[in-house]
Amino acid sequence: MITVDELSVAYGDLQVLWDISMEVTESDGIVAIVGSNGAGKTTLLKTLSGLIKPKSGSVTLFEEDINTLSPEDIVRQGFVHVPEARNLFTEMTVIENIEMGAYTNREERQRIMDDVFELFPVLQERRKQQAGTLSGGEQQMLAIGRGLMAQPKVLALDELSVGLAPMLTRRVFEKVEAISEEVTVILTEQHVNEALELADRAYLLENGRIIAEDDADALLDDNRIIRTYLR
Numbered sequence: 001m002i003t004v005d006e007l008s009v010a011y012g013d014l015q016v017l018w019d020i021s022m023e024v025t026e027s028d029g030i031v032a033i034v035g036s037n038g039a040g041k042t043t044l045l046k047t048l049s050g051l052i053k054p055k056s057g058s059v060t061l062f063e064e065d066i067n068t069l070s071p072e073d074i075v076r077q078g079f080v081h082v083p084e085a086r087n088l089f090t091e092m093t094v095i096e097n098i099e100m101g102a103y104t105n106r107e108e109r110q111r112i113m114d115d116v117f118e119l120f121p122v123l124q125e126r127r128k129q130q131a132g133t134l135s136g137g138e139q140q141m142l143a144i145g146r147g148l149m150a151q152p153k154v155l156a157l158d159e160l161s162v163g164l165a166p167m168l169t170r171r172v173f174e175k176v177e178a179i180s181e182e183v184t185v186i187l188t189e190q191h192v193n194e195a196l197e198l199a200d201r202a203y204l205l206e207n208g209r210i211i212a213e214d215d216a217d218a219l220l221d222d223n224r225i226i227r228t229y230l231r
C-alpha cells in the first residue's frame, strides 16, 4: 500500500530526513516508527499525508505517486493521519468532532459511528461534552475515533502517548491493537519499549535516518536499541 524509496525531506535549507526507504503492506498489523525527539517521525508522517513535499526520492501511496495527490485525495484513498497535537475542535462537542471526520463518506456515517462508539464507549457517554473539557486520554480516543470515521485503510497515529499517564497509554494501546485487526496502523513513539511491545514490525529512526528495521520482537533484543533506549 505504501512504498517509500530513498526519501529525503528538508525544511528550507535544513534537511531532516535522509534516504528513507520503507514498505507497508495490507498484511501489516502495526508498524512502529520509533526514535527520540527530533528524529524526524512527525516529518515522515506529514510527508506521507501530503502536508510536506519531498526534496527527493519517492512515495507511492495506493499505487500512485504522492506528488500527484492532494492531502484530501490522500485521505479519500484511505491514508488517515491523527496528528501529534490531535487538532480537535475544542469548542465543539464530542459528537460534532466525530461528524467532522466523516466528510468523505456521509451515507455510511451512522454505521461507522456505531462502530466507533462500540470501540470507545466513553465517547458515546460524553457525546454532548465540549471536546476541550475531556481528559487527555479521552481526547486522544476522540482524535482516533474521528480518524476512523474516514474509514482508513491505513491509520497513522503520531505519538499517542504524549501527555498520557502510563496506565492511560496502555488503555489507548489496547484500543489500537483492536483497531489493527481491521486497519493497518502506523504509529510513531519515543517510548520505544512500549511501542515495540505493541507493534509487529518497526523502523528505528535516528537523526533523520533509518538505522534499524526488523520484527518488533527482534528489535527488542537488538543491542543498539537496548543500549540507547531500554536501560
Ligand SMILES: Nc1ncnc2c1ncn2[C@@H]1O[C@H](COP(=O)(O)OP(=O)(O)OP(=O)(O)O)[C@@H](O)[C@H]1O
Pocket: 011, 014, 016, 035, 036, 037, 038, 039, 040, 041, 042, 043, 044, 084, 159, 190
Ligand atoms: N516546520 C519546521 N521548520 C523547520 N524545522 C522543522 C519544522 N518541523 C520540524 N523541524 C525540525 O525537523 C526535525 C525533525 O522534527 P520532527 O518533528 O519530525 O521530529 P519527531 O521525531 O517527530 O520529534 P518528537 O518526538 O519530538 O515529536 C527537528 O530537528 C525539528 O526541529
Ligand SMILES: [Mg+2]
Pocket: 041, 042, 043, 084, 158, 159
Ligand atoms: Mg513528533
